[in-house]
Amino acid sequence: MKTYLLSDEQVSQLQALNMPNVQFIPCSNEQGAIEVKENEFDAPEFSLHKALLDSWNLSDITADWDGFNAAMLADPAFNTYYGVVLQTAPAVPPSVQAALTQVESHGLSGFGMVFSLFCTIANVKQSDRERWGDWAVDSRLHPEFVAIIRGF
Numbered sequence: 004m005k006t007y008l009l010s011d012e013q014v015s016q017l018q019a020l021n022m023p024n025v026q027f028i029p030c031s032n033e034q035g036a037i038e039v040k041e042n043e044f045d046a047p048e049f050s051l052h053k054a055l056l057d058s059w060n061l062s063d064i065t066a067d068w069d070g071f072n073a074a075m076l077a078d079p080a081f082n083t084y085y086g087v088v089l090q091t092a093p094a095v096p097p098s099v100q101a102a103l104t105q106v107e108s109h110g111l112s113g114f115g116m117v118f119s120l121f122c123t124i125a126n127v128k129q130s131d132r133e134r135w136g137d138w139a140v141d142s143r144l145h146p147e148f149v150a151i152i153r154g155f
Contacts, residue, residue, distance in 0.1 A: 084125035
């Protein structure tokens with residue numbers, strides 16, 4: 004899957020074409036994004052769709068989950084909180100890991116519940132949550148995920 008950031012006008016143009024297997028993702032009031040399967044428009048019947056996308060010179064903004072996870076695991080504060088929660092509620096830290104790996108396939112509700120519990124038990128500072136949220140933004144993760152990380 005590739006993800007591309009688009010203007011509202013571009014999103015409208017693509018929606019008017021009734022493109023199959025393209026998921027539209029709202030990002031903000033003035034931008035949206037689409038997710039497109041890797042070879043989605045290689046078939047001849049989709050050549051106009053591909054030509055339109057190519058004409059916009061879009062950059063792939065696919066989420067960097069590996070980069071985000073690496074930053075979190077290397078963070079001394081996160082590791083300290085992890086240790087606290089592991090001693091207090093040993094089932095919670097592995098649940099955070101499991102829920103994080105399932106965000107893309109199962110949505111955010113499970114992760115949001117477990118991560119909130121983790122942050123409550125560890126008494127995570129808001130400044131740490133903000134920093135982690137910044138890493139999530141830098142990794143191009145979904146705005147709803149960033150809001151969970153930041154505690155909003």
